[in-house]
Amino acid sequence: MDDIKLYATTHNDLSHLANLTEHFSKDICMDFGIDKCKINSVKGGQILQHSTYQLETGQQISSLDQNEVYKYLGYNQDRQIQYKDTKLKLQQQFKQRLNSISETSLIHHAIAQTDTKLTPLNLSDITIQNNETQIDIPTKINDWTRKSLHGRHRKDLCQINVDKVASNAWLSCGELFPETEGFMIAIQDQTIETRNYQKHIMKLRIPTDQCRKCNSGSETIQHITGACKAIVQTDYKHRHDQVANIIHQKLAQKYNLIPQKLIPYYKYVPEPVIENNNYRLYFDRAILTDKTTHFNRPDITVHDKKNHTALIIDIAIPNSHNLQSTISDKLSKYTDLRDEIKRMWRLSEVTIVPIVISTTGIIPKQLHQSLSTLCLSQYTYIQLQKAVVLNTCRIVRKFLQQETQSDTQRISSSCQHTSTELPASTLVNNIPLSPNTIIISSSH
């Protein structure tokens, strides 16, 4: 028991309640903080000046003054909660905290200066380390490409159908937190401590490398980012829908179906059907056709009434090695629907538009073509990529946080005894990263 508020309609009732509280407090050996107690009388909405109130012990509680307030659960109140006042105070507090955060680079600097071999990093040492054997970039890239595990992302980037520069846009834009960038690079480098990594790379003696959620298939990083059956309808759907939202909002605004005010994609809720004289836009709606088509529910369907054309848009976020096959699948999956729509709606042309990005943000060249078919800005991919990268990081973090009991014990013991044979893990946001992972820190 901490703060307590007593309400009564009459003075007598109040005395009764106060006495009861007093007795009870005494029984559990608690005292009133009399100096913090006040009494307040309200009649017809007006605050009455009240004489002091006397407790059974003889202690006195003074009356709340006309302009005085009291703090209850963090809110200033008198007759009611002082919203304006509370808001102002919160604003001031927020600004104060923001200022202190913006001074953290100074703190960072101070810490670095103080660390004279206090930590293994020895941050005060500013001499350039000469432990790199390769210095020229082509050799580094070559070495990276030859690594069978860490080089997989590099190989994915070098696929003929991939736009390498666009695939790295999320890194050059610099809009993400350094922690997120570092985490995504760890995912791309396959250095996340999944069960597969623990068993086969770290050689830990764990009972199984099967997925902790679906228990069907080895728990590799690819399994987590895009192949776990247990999170298809939740986490993968959420990531997919965020990309769909971006495309839907852009199209709806382009066709003047919704106001031009931009709503953040994670707050935007697409209408199932919106229509004006020129366009009709369906979102995640089954298109009824005379002939049965197996796939009749594309993510977005556009009917251009004036030009007698339609677009069937379908979105997918597969793992990098499945990029090309996913695009081909999307194109073939909707051919029946395309033919049916063309016939039923009497259209001159119906185009299937796949919007496909890899779980790690790799952009297939085909995406540029799709965006151009939709007449959207060629830079739209940057926004789609950001949403995917953020969501994949979120999915992996969430997944790894769901440890089994034994895993949690093992991790906590490996953190306490870093001198044992277990490789020392680095914990970022409580996510165990494997030993090879490097966390890039900011230096603004």
Ligand SMILES: [Zn+2]
């Ligand atoms: Zn699974």
